Amino acid sequence: MIKITFPDKNTKEFNQGITGYEIAKSISPRLAKEVLSITVNGNLWDISRPIKEDAEIVLHKWEDEEGKHAFWHSSAHLMAEALESLYPGIKFGIGPAIENGFYYDVDLGNEKILTDADLPKIEQRMRELVAQKNTYNRKNISKKEALNYFDGKGDEYKLELINDLTDGEITFYSQGNFTDLCRGPHLPDTSPIKAIKLLSIAGAYWRGDEQRKQLTRIYGITFPKKKMLDEYLEMLEEAKKRDHRKIGKELQLFTFSQKVGSGLPLWLPKGAMLRDRLIDFLKKVQVRYGYLPVSTPHIGHKDLYVTSGHYEKYGKDSFQPIKTPNEGEEFLLKPMNCPHHCEIYNSQQHSYKDLPIRYAEFGTVYRYEQSGELHGLTRVRGFTQDDAHIFCRPDQLKEEFIKVIDIILYIFKALDFDNFVTQISLRDKNDKEKYIGSDENWEKAESAIIEATNEKGLETIIEYGEAAFYGPKLDFMVRDAIGRKWQLGTIQVDYNLPERFELTYTGSDNQKHRPVMIHRAPFGSMERFIAVLIEHTAGKFPLWLAPDQVVILPISEKHNEYAKKVSKILNNSDIRTLIDERNEKIGKKIRDNELKRIPYLLIVGDNEIQNEEVSVRKQGDGDKGKMSIEKFKNYFNEKVENLLKSIDTK
RNA sequence: GCCUCUUUAGCUCAGAUGGCAGAGCAGCUCACUCGUAAUGAGCAGGUCGCGGGUUCGAGUCCCGUGAGAGGCUCCA
Structure with a gap:
């Protein structure tokens, strides 16, 4: 006889050589029918394989990964x-x-x-x-x-x-x-x-x-x-219906043109509006977190990237250098913003009292992605990073890291992103060749990340050997409609660039010291983030983000004048409105505008004109009844404010 | 970059076997002036991605090329 221990720690004796299938059968015929594989002492086994000695087992059905596997x-x-x-x-x-x-x-x-x-x-x-x-x-x-x-x-x-x-x-x-x-x-x-x-x-x-x-x-x-x-x-x-490429076309958010070039997105007015709202929002948040805006050009001298090490490592993935006709100087379309920011740091001297310094820029970068890798807005050749670089003292690293996590969680919350996964990428300790920087710095950086995520209660996956060559990182990943995983937010610790650009600050000991750099981008890129946002919301954006927030539907052409009046009042209160002046029946106007995912439809006809009212219809939620224009205005603005406020306090 | 597929009107798509380019929606015009998810009629719209070739004749077959889609270790 052998002793079989079940997951609930109960044990039972069986004849030696019993199989997983037979054990399942002894429990219930139904289980026997459903069992697909078995874990025996930690190893995955066939359910038809005889078990020869005492074992802890777990039976797996279709519902379990192991069963499906x-x-x-x-x-x-x-x-x-x-x-x-x-x-x-x-x-x-x-x-x-x-x-x-x-x-x-x-x-x-x-x-x-x-x-x-x-x-x-x-x-x-x-x-x-x-x-x-x-x-x-x-x-x-x-x-x-x-x-x-x-x-x-x-x-x-x-x-x-x-x-x-x-x-x-x-x-x-x-x-x-x-x-x-x-x-x-x-x-x-x-x-x-x-x-x-x-x-x-x-x-x-x-x-x-x-x-x-x-x-x-x-x-x-x-x-x-x-x-x-x-x-x-x-x-x-x-x-497929949620695919951002499809919805982007339907809602006229963005397009591509063969003449402009593949992988180079063109933002249409409505998409640009959405993008601007997101950027405004993030800028506002960043000011609160002590970021300083900077702005840098779209090209940089090739030497800049030779200095940073990017040219050697990513030169192939950049657009090839542009040569000036007379001097023969070479410039690259910038594939990243960090070297520029390092030079901004270098333009002044810094005291330990000034740190941390946080430079933020919505920087558009260009990378030569392989043609087969291009995909809608998620993998493009020209995109805008919501980039920032934090220069801090080593003793400030953990605190700064936590602040960045805060900012990312805050932003994700504001956008109802809850199903993301976080991954810590650490170095492979057996492969020291791959990384630069001292062991001591790596230890510090890695433990700073681990401690920071623990303190924030983030459930993280740890991947060894996935760190960048210059430092460990924390990534925020989400899935798109088809289930593919994309990296959005990222926070990376970097000891390399401060070294290469010889960044310094003067410490309290009156000596020069090296700052540590944190690269961070909550959205990753505006393009990829918006793609994922589209798929998560199926184009039904949060009220404060929607390119068009309200559409006014006159019952007949007689009511167009009143519609304009309503529109003007709402516009004056910063509400983005449209008027559907087409010569169509109201049912048709409702249908078309519902399909455009405009959050509020206001129907105006003789009944409304009498008392300066509007009939409110909420997208996907039908008729909400009549309301005075003034009341709707306040109701709407309160809704937007509450939405943003409720996030603030969390 | 490589493999497979796709490419026809603004959009979604029909167009075995080669024989006069089609539909629905959108657009424009007209009529209706309308009350909570599609009013009706008419009109206009295409060098069939682009370049070659085969053929009396090519959207259709062949070659080349552009663009898009899915994929290119989730390790026996």
Whole structure:
């Protein structure tokens, strides 16, 4: 007998060699039906694998990441089997389960090109294989045998993977006619895979290295129920409707022009209005936090970036230097603002009493992103950072860091951003070559960040080896409509630039000292931030941000004069209004303006004119009844103020 | 940059097999002067992304090129 310990610490005796499936069955038939994988003493296992000794276990169902993982990993093998039967001689790279589904990287040789049209055929073969109910069989194997097997198949990718394995135990999994190198775990057999959809084909470099061969990657997803697949596909459709590129076009916020160049956004009046409101807001907040505005040109001497080290590291990613015709001097379109700010710091001498100094600039920068990387407003070649650089004494670092966290949290709150993730990126201590600066400084900077996030109660993920070469950082990430993760806010500690630009301050000891620099950008870039904001709100912006806040709808042309009067009164109170003077019926005007996501619609006709009133309609919320113009004005302004005030006190 | 796909009117999209470029919405004109999510009629609008080629004939087939989309370690 062996002792099995459950997650709630209860224990139970079982015969030696019992499987996860049998344990689940002993608890309930329903659980047995749903269990997909098992954690045994911290290792993920197949539920069909016999447990030979005392163990702590956790059973995983579809609802658990581990359960889905086994399901999708098995699906990847199933797809591989289908591919091998359709395209003999195919070679396989890697085929893991991912966040939503799975993929497999394959090499079909030089003749065969896979296209979307081939996917239904592969799906069909997968269904046929599912019907065979083949079991997934695990087998321990020696490295030599493993190499022999794939050598025989001529699969150089698997050979490379096996050769790189150092942890001793190598396992194969087979189902039907297909055998793969795999750590597992897998389902007992293929029968739970009820719904299959292959989603797309993409090129993927072998091991992510663009110097190496590009394989064909096939993405797919599977579910235990057909209904779940339908729901998933529907969810994808819904997400597409929130896409900032689509909404940006609909609401006329921004556009791109081939003549101007790809990756160079053009802000239309309504988008520029939104952008200006955000910038005004942030400027106001920053003044409160003691930031000083600075302004620097769009180009800088190449030497500036050689000094900063950016030229060496990011020169390829910059637009190439502009040469002056006579002197032959070289200038770069600025890829970042920090070197300029360092020179502003250097223009004066500083006492320890002056620090911290916080320079803020909405600086537009230009980076030569690869054409394939460009994406709507989230990845562009010209964008405006809400940038600032804080120069402080080492003893002020933590406090300053906390203040920056405060400012970012404040701003996110003002915009109803709550589902962000924070990530601390620290250095990889085993790879000292990669980083500059003394151990002591790194220790200080890293602990300052960790302590600061602890004090603010932020739940953070810590990533080792992800720090910038000049210092550790804290990033704020959010997801877009399609689930892709984007970095927005960032706070970075930098010992490098003060060194390179020889920044100093005079300490109380009358000696020169090096300040520490903090780079920070709460939005990251205006472009990316607005893209994410659009997707989060589906274009229904907070009242204070909406480009048009109120639209006045006259019942008929007779009422246009009164509409103008209302508009003027509201405009005088800083409310942004439009009038829909079209010769349309009121129902049509309401519909069109609702679709434009204008927060308030005011309907005016004979009934309203009598007592200087307006009929109020709130976007998405229908008729709110009549109100005097004056009352609406106050109601509206109070709403905007309360919104901003309520954030202030938090 | 590389792989796959897309590119037709301002927008969304139809246009097997090569044979006279279409619809809905938006726009303009006219009628109606209207009460809470689409009034009706008419008009106008395209060098089919661009450049070559095959053909009697190309939106459609071939080659090149621009732009856009999805993807390019989430590691057996």
